[in-house]
Structure formats: structure tokens, C-alpha cells
Amino acid sequence: MSKYFKISCTNCNKTLKVSEDLAGKNRVCPYCHTAIRIPKPTPTAPADNAFPNVDVSGTTLTTPTPSPSRRRKRAWYSAGSGESASSDVSLSISCMMGAVMCVVWLAMMFPLRQYQFGQLFWDRGWVPFATTFLMFWSVGILILKWLNLKQQRESMLLDLLPTEVSKEITLKSLDPFVEHINQLPTSAGESFLSNRVLRGIEHFRVRKSAAEVVTMMESQSAIDANNVAGSYTLLKRSSGHCRSSASLEL
Numbered sequence: 191m192s193k194y195f196k197i198s199c200t201n202c203n204k205t206l207k208v209s210e211d212l213a214g215k216n217r218v219c220p221y222c223h224t225a226i227r228i229p230k231p232t233p234t235a236p237a238d239n240a241f242p243n244v245d246v247s248g249t250t251l252t253t254p255t256p257s258p259s260r261r262r263k264r265a266w267y268s269a270g271s272g273e274s275a276s277s278d279v280s281l282s283i284s285c286m287m288g289a290v291m292c293v294v295w296l297a298m299m300f301p302l303r304q305y306q307f308g309q310l311f312w313d314r315g316w317v318p319f320a321t322t323f324l325m326f327w328s329v330g331i332l333i334l335k336w337l338n339l340k341q342q343r344e345s346m347l348l349d350l351l352p353t354e355v356s357k358e359i360t361l362k363s364l365d366p367f368v369e370h371i372n373q374l375p376t377s378a379g380e381s382f383l384s385n386r387v388l389r390g391i392e393h394f395r396v397r398k399s400a401a402e403v404v405t406m407m408e409s410q411s412a413i414d415a416n417n418v419a420g421s422y423t424l425l426k427r428s429s430g431h432c433r434s435s436a437s438l439e440l
Contacts (some may be wrong), residue, residue, distance in 0.1 A: 193209070193210050194207050194208065194209055194210070194246070195207075195208065195210065195231040196208075196349065197228065197229060199219045199221060199224065199226055200224075200226055201222050201224040201226070202221050202224070204221040204222070204223040205221065205349055205350065205352070206219065206220075206348070207347065207349035207350075207352075208228050208347055208348045210231055212228045212302070213228050213230040213231065214227070214228065214229075215227070215228050215231065216228070217343075217347060218340075218343075218344050219344075219347070220345055220348055220374075220375050221375055222346040223344075224310050225242070226290060226370055232417060245319060247389060257405065259344075263295070265298040266291050268280065268306065268338065277335065277338060277416075277418045277421040278418055278421050279331060279334035279338060279421075280334065281331075281337055281424070282331075283376050284327060284331045284333075285327055285329035285330070286326075286330075287326075287329075287330035287333065287334075288323060288324075288326040288327030288328070288329065288330040288331075289323065289327075290320075290327075291329060291330065292322050292325075292326045292327075293325045295322060295326065296311060296312075296319070296322065298378060299311045299312060300312065315435065322358065328402075328425050331424065331425060333426070335421075341381070342381060342382060342383075345381035346383060348368075348374055348375075348381075348383075348388050350371055350374075350383065350384055351367055351387065352370065355367055355370055359391075361395065361398070364394070364395050365389050367391060371387065373390060376382065381386075386410050386411070386414070387406060389407075389410055390403050390407050392408065393406050
């Protein structure tokens, strides 16, 4: 299991929690978005565990009222308006990006229409126009997904459960942890990690069982994996349509 240690951003001085595996690599600070180089952990400073300890001793059976979470504004390239993290991107924005790239490409190919390469896009009927648009729409989706992936990777540096708030997870420390997470940058609201931690906190608040929280987190991990895999359905369909159109043209 990877160990973690804390560093301060050289630009904004915010505390970041990084894995020892990232030592010597460059990462972008999720607070100020400045590129920083992760130093190697000092031998005298013990590495923190990935998560604080969980303590359910001395708790009553009454169920506290869940603390309200701050509603975060989604990134411009994300799809939907829900609170859950998602790898889906805006189809309308990617469609507009694909349309612009398609028009630019066809304009570049117009002077070459007397050559065989240019004729592939202009003198073969409607099929080249459809396949070119689908191709660039797929490129637009991949660009937005790359931005989403970059944001997810930045959020991995956030210290979601700092020991400064509490060294143990207890019913009394749940609200401070939730408040801390809600004060993180907006990008944390769309992070699979932060949403999974918040779900675990609220589940522990109700069930008061660390074992049940671990089971729930494993199930949520599988749900997130299926979410990511399902978000590529449109790309697979577009690829299939392009192959079908190309075979139809031939």
C-alpha cells in the first residue's frame, strides 16, 4: 500500500497530500494550478496513512442529522447538473467543437479537391462529410475527457481527511471533515475521490460501522468504474458508424 506525506505548494503555500510514488514527478496544484515538482519525503518525517483511524467507541445509537453540503458549480465541459461525480462530458459543447474542426478541415481540403486526397472529402457524395463530422466530434469528446481526467488527477493531491481536523474519524469529527471538503476548490466537487469520501462519511454517520463503510466504498468503486466505461459508448458507436460509412463508400 502506498504511503503518503504532506508538502506545501511553492506558489500558494497550500498543504497537499501526495503518494511516495509521485516523488520526483511534476504535478499541478489543485488550488492555484501551478506546476510543482514533488520532492522526496524526508526520512525524519513519518509518512501519513491514506486515511485517519476510525473510532466508534463511546458513540450513542442516535442518528445525527447529516450536514448539508455546498452545491458546487460544474466545469464548463461536464455533463449534467447533479452532485455526483461523472466522467460524462457535454455532448453539445463537443458537438460544436467537432463542427468547427470539421468546417476548418473541409476548408483546408477544398483547394486540394483536384488531387486524390482532396477528392476523398469533396467528390464522394455525402458520406465523407458525415464521417468527417463524426470523426471530429469524437476528437472533441476526447479533448473534453482529457480535461476531465486532468482535473481528476489534480484532485488526488487534495488532503481530504487532514489530521489537523481530527486524528480519528468519530461521529463528532464528521461535520468538520465535511466542512473541510466543502471548502476545497470547485474541482473537488467533481472528483470521484472526494465524492466517494463524502458518501463514506455519511454512511458511517448513519450505520456507525467501519466494516459496512468499507463494503459500501468497494461497491461505489465498481459503480464509478462502470460509469467511466459507459461514458465511451458514444465514441464506440461513432467509430462503428464511420466504419459502416467507409465500407458503404467502397
